[in-house]
Amino acid sequence: MQVVQFIADYGPWSWIVAGLILLALELVVPGGFLLWMGVSGLIVGLLTLFQPIGWPLQWLIFGALSLVTIFLWTRWSRGRETANDSPYLNRRADRYTGQEAVLEQPIAGGFGRIVLGDSVWRVAGPDLPVGARVRIVGSDGAVLKVEPIS
Incomplete structure (x- = not known):
């Protein structure tokens, strides 16, 4: 319940700070997932900054945006060919x-x-x-x- 109270007290700034923290964590723990969750947090923060939204809907938007952006990123990154200067290495x-x-x-x-x-x-x-x-x-x-x- 402390997270809910924090979001209620600080509103959109809590999402913006959480998004920035997730983006910073992506630098330490690479993999791409925290990047898209951080972007989703920033989007929810900016959305609630201009349009007041209740916290359950904020979490729903954050979760949906995170899932969609991670899904799209994985589909895109797995579909592209990686350039290789030694294509026959180990073959x-x-x-x-x-x-x-x-x-x-x-x-x-x-x-x-x-x-x-x-x-x-x-x-x-x-x-x-x-x-x-x-x-x-x-x-x-x-x-x-x-x-x-x-």
């Missing part, structure tokens, strides 16, 4: 897709080896002799999938 095999190489060991029984840069890679594909040119078409873990170049 080394994927960076070789589309490249051509020469077999160092024949593919026999479905597996052989190629050299790419300073690494020796295990490859999977149809049986081919040493020196055959292959194109990397994908990967399965640390095994590169290849097909012969005709």
